[in-house]
Amino acid sequence: MVVSQSPERDKQPQSNFDVDYVIHYTIPPNESAEAEASFTQLITALSAAGFATEVRPGRTPSSLLVFLKLASTSLLHSQIYRARVQDWLYGVRPAAPAASPENPADMDRYFADDEPVTEAERLRLAYMLITRPRNEGGAGVTPKTGHWRFVQSVFPLHDRAFNREWLSEWSKKYYLDEADIGKIRDRMGERVAFYFAFLQSYFAFLLFPAAFGFAAWLVLGPFSTVYALVNCLWAVVFFEHWKMKEVDLAVQWGFQFERESVDPVTGEIVKVYSPYKRLARQLLQVPFAAACVAALGGVIVSCFAIEIFINEVYNGPFKQYLTFLPTVLLTIFNPTLTTLLTRLAERLTEIENYETRDAHQAAFVQKIFVINFITSYLGIFLTAFVYVPFGKILVPYLDVFQFTAQRFTAEGKPLPTKDWKINPNRLTKQVIYFTVTAQIVNFATEVIVPYAKRKIFRTVEKVQTEMSEKSSSGQPKDQPDEASFLKRVRNEAELDEYDVTVDYREMVVQFGYLSLFSVVWPLTACSFLVNNWVEARSDAMKIATNCQRPIPWRADSIGPWLNALGFLAWLGSITSAALVFLFHHGGGHKSGGLDLEGSPWDIRGWALLLSILFAEHLYLLVQIVVRGVIRKLDSPGLLKEKKERFVMRKKLLERMVERDVSAEASGPGISAGEAITREALEEEARRLSVVGEGRPEQLFWQRQRGASETIQVGRALIAEVRIPLWSDAT
């Protein structure tokens, strides 16, 4: 029986039937007994943790969909309350939740008015309940591992209505504001929201270099010192601003990690791992980096050399076909090697055995940044710093590729290769390729390819299922009112998980082009500005349609990418200085510049190094200044947090002060004592000492009893000064 669908329903956005999470459960035919036992355990565990469950058949008969929702609002509230108190205890939030759990009415009011539960909070908490170990009150379900290996994935369902609104709103806006990011945060959690906040901040900051770059392109041309300076300054300001903004956002979103909270000293984490052992394993990063450089670098250098040889030296037969050789080689080797090395990086990070997800992720990102750095920038580095200055010396060696070309190199150095000798165009072309063409290609692979892939895959599957349907009655017969919903869930179950790392990487690599090489082609930022407007929307679309809804993890920063940004900004100061020095031909004053007609040794090494040294230290100095200035500016989030913390403290303190106002000693008052003379008092003290009553300390403090006596004695002493003694001597 073919499922009948009501076409009207599909048009208006469907509800999610209150489903919090869906578990995609697979049943390998040869393990169905184990899968069945495990399924019983799964439902039991989830039920014990407080979930209502429903099961439905999956797309294929060998998979099930288990639907979960938190069984009661009171469970949800008590869990969220607990999580918030825990946040407060760990210093993550400034104030304790203002409700007492004993009073249900108070709690209802608190959740209704004071701090409502966001969808992200609810989903995060539900996920924690599913995955947390049983002794901590969760169900202990860990997808794909151990006896939960049949649990293929645990994912929340997309909120169609929200997604539709989200995409249509963003497609109409030029500029995303904080409210837009806030909505994402409430739905998808801080981790995804942080990415969009970063993207938005970067986009806003790009406006300046885009405008300035356009002006520089018109007026100054490439390799301009002024552009290089402004560009580096911009990079510093952006980096430091984002560092501040990041903290600000974390605080505004009421959430700031206290990193120590996951430390083994607290006894929270059982795994103990010697830091020395980890350090030893971390040393493996050095050979790893070397391997990356050797493997990827080797491929890129070889392809580079082959390309130059074929395009600029070789003139023999089949040239039109051979031109494609380097591209073919790169397309074959680069992705393969990258995949291999990424896997190696993942394995290495696992061996390093970090205590927290964050630390693991940071270490992994560090490694893949090495890979990305090489694949993204090495080509341009080769052109700028090897091909152009040393080409004349190195190109003759390229005849190793072509035996027949040996004849005209045997004569000596002057090869008939005028093309490549003075070809800074090659550099410009390369930069334009990476900053325009590559961005478009990237967009295509990111959005269009997965979509097409999914379409094809589904068609194939449909045909397969239809074929098997003919031979049996195994196709799930859904209830008509659920049918379209289940169809949608089955589709979502097959989507990939959203990995925010990929998107960050793309943006960081892009920032690298801007920082490192935009002096070659000042329009770079314009291209990126356009690209990033599209990027934000296409990423939103990717999340909404190409990926499962992300689990709303929290985050208080863009994490390890921050270091990568800082590194690229710094390196930018060096490469910009070097590029300007080598390629700037405008002014006659640049005597150290590259003389493209002369020998490469004409470059004044010391002048090049001096300009690099100068630029780098200027950069570091500017960074210190900018950091100082930005730190002094007000940060709305921090201000808010400080105020909150202060109000809380003030309240506590006031309560305490009230309390001890009565207890406080008021000190010896000033009583207008009877008239006394110093002598009389001292006499009295002497008397006390005679009767043996006084220790010297007591005596000392009894000479003047009370403040009024001190005043009297003091005034007497001062009176003596009034007729200065030394005036007598004159």
Place this chain on the structure above:
Amino acid sequence: MVVSQSPERDKQPQSNFDVDYVIHYTIPPNESAEAEASFTQLITALSAAGFATEVRPGRTPSSLLVFLKLASTSLLHSQIYRARVQDWLYGVRPAAPAASPENPADMDRYFADDEPVTEAERLRLAYMLITRPRNEGGAGVTPKTGHWRFVQSVFPLHDRAFNREWLSEWSKKYYLDEADIGKIRDRMGERVAFYFAFLQSYFAFLLFPAAFGFAAWLVLGPFSTVYALVNCLWAVVFFEHWKMKEVDLAVQWGFQFERESVDPVTGEIVKVYSPYKRLARQLLQVPFAAACVAALGGVIVSCFAIEIFINEVYNGPFKQYLTFLPTVLLTIFNPTLTTLLTRLAERLTEIENYETRDAHQAAFVQKIFVINFITSYLGIFLTAFVYVPFGKILVPYLDVFQFTAQRFTAEGKPLPTKDWKINPNRLTKQVIYFTVTAQIVNFATEVIVPYAKRKIFRTVEKVQTEMSEKSSSGQPKDQPDEASFLKRVRNEAELDEYDVTVDYREMVVQFGYLSLFSVVWPLTACSFLVNNWVEARSDAMKIATNCQRPIPWRADSIGPWLNALGFLAWLGSITSAALVFLFHHGGGHKSGGLDLEGSPWDIRGWALLLSILFAEHLYLLVQIVVRGVIRKLDSPGLLKEKKERFVMRKKLLERMVERDVSAEASGPGISAGEAITREALEEEARRLSVVGEGRPEQLFWQRQRGASETIQVGRALIAEVRIPLWSDAT
């Protein structure tokens, strides 16, 4: 009447008569009426703040000594309790004080057993009470300003017994341990203790470069690459270690500033000052630094040039006298200029108008560091990087000083000045002077000169007083049992305040010599090791005998000096590389090295710059690694603090969990339901929908009622897989 003194009393350490603070009150003869009125106000204010007061005549008739002690233990306790609670509220201490102020017995137990009051705490609190504004419960006495201008100083009294023990203990010890520093902390407060902790840590760390330097001196000789590398590495390790140690100490001492606590946003500080205005004024630092360089640099360069000319070029009459000219000039101009510039720096810092004492101090230290940097290191820089490489070119220009010498320079370049041409000895001599002789001179000016000055000053004064005594009866007639005590207090009133900045400066400058120039003379660290052993003791002696007892301020770090240390360590990587490159003649491989016989332009600029560039980046890399490693090592203080915080949180959380165990919803249980079929259930749902009871959501979740039904349905679905459908198709 001359005061009779009991000589026995003076031998055994005297008690301080329970005096907490002494106010040195001066009465200018022409303002005695104002002084009298102000005195009355003073005693009234102090008394209202809770102090018992006694007044005694000062050394001269125009000064009074006002003795203060906290009137009651209960006042002290309530104040300290309040301060500790405030610390807790501001996150400075992990746990609230464990006593309730309502119960006096509990408070007594708390102060007797749990957390006794240290002397430093008592004195700090008393000082706060004296100086805090009246609306905050203090007496509002601010020495030397406004209508308190007659209050010359407010100082605590030295604890003679402790000082005697302190000095004698330290003079017998090779090595100071944490307990020794702890004692200082309990008496003098964290600020002084931090200095000694730093000194001790530095001393301990010096053992390594002293030993290695000695070995290097024997085996490697000066300008050794290996020594330079090891020295830089050591500097990094020391710097990073101290950064860690500093935090550790602050935490161990139960005290860590939360810098924000003094921020205007909290409303605590009334003064509001635009950060932009401050920023504008901070820009004045640039002309200030320029002025320092111009003035001090000018003097040093001139003296340097004159010295070289006289010693190495000039051969005329009076040479033996003229030799002293540069020293005389330096001795005249340098201190004068330094004093002037220091005053200017103080003034500038005041204009910048910082909100906190700490920020003010940091800004001031930054400025005087510039002055110190020039006076301390410029001479050596000139020798190493100007005199030696460019001497041949520059020295001929020195004949500007001596007209008569013009005859033999008129012939051309080859001056008969073989001496200075190849004289790296000059550099070595200079380094040895600064690292040995200057340290000894410094010791003398720091300890012996003030002592002698005081002796002389007192003798003069005594004679004066005796003279005036003859003409009047104004000399104070002390009670015999107080006489020697008062004499001591009068002496202490005349001592200088202890300024820990001076001592830090000395150590930081010393660290600079080690980091920047010790590659010239590897024995540097040995000299410093000996010097610093003496330094710790002589500083202790200075505090105990040459200065007033310091007010026990708190501190959580060595403050702005940390940046200075970091800067010097970094600069050391550059100077060491340059020095090794320029002066190392050992290996033939150093083709870039300075050829002392040849022209200075033989130095390969690019090689020099490359080696600097390399060294600096190696340094930065090593720093990142060392920082990472040190951060991973355990810090006892932080561990302790974390444990404390965690225990507190755990306790709070447990209490809460107990509370809501009853409230927590247990989730839908698994009841072994009656046998059901999927069809029957779905039928039921359909029925519900017919009666109009169910929204689609309700229906969805009612298909399977309870977990047991989900399990049944799931097992039924799985059972279908057991005979795989697609196996039919084959």
